[in-house]
Amino acid sequence: MKIITIRVPTKVTFFGEHGVVYGTHAIASTIPVYIDISGKLNKDSYNIVLNIKHGLQLTINNFLISKKNINEVKVEVEPEHVKKILNYVLTAISICEEVLDVNKSRYGYIITIDSPLPIGVGLGTSASVSVGISSLCLLLNDYIKNIEDHKYDIAKLAWSVEKSVQGSASPMDTYTISLGGLRYIDPLTLDAYTIETDYDMPIIIGYTNKTSSTTELIQKVRKIKEKNNRIFNSILSVIENIVNEAKEAFIKKDVESLGMLMNINHGLLRSLGVVDNRHDMLIHILREAGALGAKTSGAGGGGAFIALAPSKEIQERLIILLESLGAKIVSRSLYPNGVTFLKND
């Protein structure tokens, strides 16, 4: 029985989170932090067998669920982040089989997910799992022969998974992770253009504890919109301007402007109530210590941040400072690729 292994990058949002849920553009990029997913069809039974690894640690071993129960994911497992992964995995398999009418539930699956990051820290891990499992399901069932020619289909399928699990999600994370590189995303037309820039600029990507879920934060923003649509629309139009200015700044490799735009975008996220206070302090410390720009990245409520330094030396100094403050650093560069086929055993 063939075993397929897929490598899925995670991602960082540079500009435009939350606005992208309401139709404004956003800029996000894949980063070189990968979730590896391998799997084969389980021809002996109807069951899905899951192994989840977190680096060297095995967090769940031979977890078994019948495909009959796939739509009632009330699985009681600890820790919480494993339960979250299960939700995305089972929904992805269910949508893959349903939408594409593959396999007709004849077989189960044996899947191993190896993630260096916990799910839900704001770096697109849930979207990576959705993209990875969708790709795996399509490949194992011979619906597609390779990933390269089907990235938009995979992105679309994975986006349905995100919407189904979270209730609401923009296409930003799944399209960026599927296609890869720095992308300018139009959530209305589903275009995701590559932006040519310096992939080695001195950035720092990391995270702190997340205090609210993405779903809660999206709802919080929705309440502001419902309460005062006019003010909300004004904020959205500033976000749209920031994203468009940033696109030009990336092309010109104008890091000073990018830093300034990051700071303004952070201020707007704060005005939308999604920036955690301790996270905000960290962002301000980074700027005081020499960052050209620093912002919360992704849904907020703690979670991911991105900073831009004026030089590699200052980048190093900021990393030491961040680690001393308890932040986890995950990447200091962007990544040009999306989901890729790794091997066939």
Ligand code: MEV
């Ligand atoms: C999530 O990574 C970013 C948000 O904009 C939600 C979304 O785009 O679905 C907050």
